[in-house]
């Protein structure tokens with residue numbers, strides 16, 4: 140089974156995907172983490188984000204050298220490793236937030252991310268922007284998470300102490316820049332995550348899934 144959870148920035152995709160995946164005892168895949176990792180790689184090597192060629196050549200070189208950039212879909216939280224180095228903690232920074240949408244517009248990078256995800260065998264819950272549309276259109280269940288920019292900013296400032304107004308403005312800007320790949324799948328169930336606790340939203344998603352077969 141493939142379940143997709145797409146939605147706007149900080150709408151709760153990772154938290155909900157992780158909770159649903161744990162309830163189903165299957166992994167979840169964070170596609171955003173792969174875009175963040177590629178962006179971090181470009182920034183750390185001072186590569187342009189307007190041209191995919193140098194970035195793709197870096198990613199291919201790391202793979203050829205035996206230090207590939209890989210997504211580890213662990214149930215407690217996805218991790219990104221470059222060879223034997225865990226770089227996950229470097230990916231949720233204001234700098235990566237500010238540049239990731241530019242990198243995500245590069246079609247060659249989108250194809251690279253999609254290829255990493257397609258290497259993984261179902262079952263899983265996949266979260267991002269285009270999981271239910273471009274990447275796994277065959278998914279058995281699709282969800283689209285929404286919440287007002289204010290609610291999302293209030294939640295984010297509890298994770299990273301920052302000014303509420305500037306966090307809200309940055310979220311709105313990222314939504315705008317990501318709009319091209321973020322259209323909901325026509326068959327997705329829309330859920331406003333501002334209207335319940337995390338546990339209630341996870342239960343709401345689970346209630347739409349087919350019951351597991353009984354013996």
Ligand SMILES: Nc1ncnc2c1ncn2[C@@H]1O[C@H](COP(=O)(O)OP(=O)(O)OP(=O)(O)O)[C@@H](O)[C@H]1O
Pocket residue numbers: 146147148149150151152153154155171294295298332333335336337338340
């Ligand atoms: N229904 C909810 N009630 C309360 N807090 C929530 C709810 N859903 C998510 N949160 C909190 O909101 C914050 C953002 O959630 P999360 O990181 O899962 O969103 P995201 O969509 O994956 O973000 P991003 O797009 O930046 O990767 C987290 O602190 C999470 O615990």
Ligand SMILES: Nc1ccn([C@@H]2O[C@H](COP(=O)(O)O)[C@@H](O)[C@H]2O)c(=O)n1
Pocket residue numbers: 148149152170171172174175239240241243266267268269270313317320
């Ligand atoms: N399917 C996806 C997932 C993500 N992106 C881009 O990555 C950024 C970070 O994603 P988060 O889920 O961690 O917010 C996001 O702002 C998009 O630019 C994407 O394009 N497609």
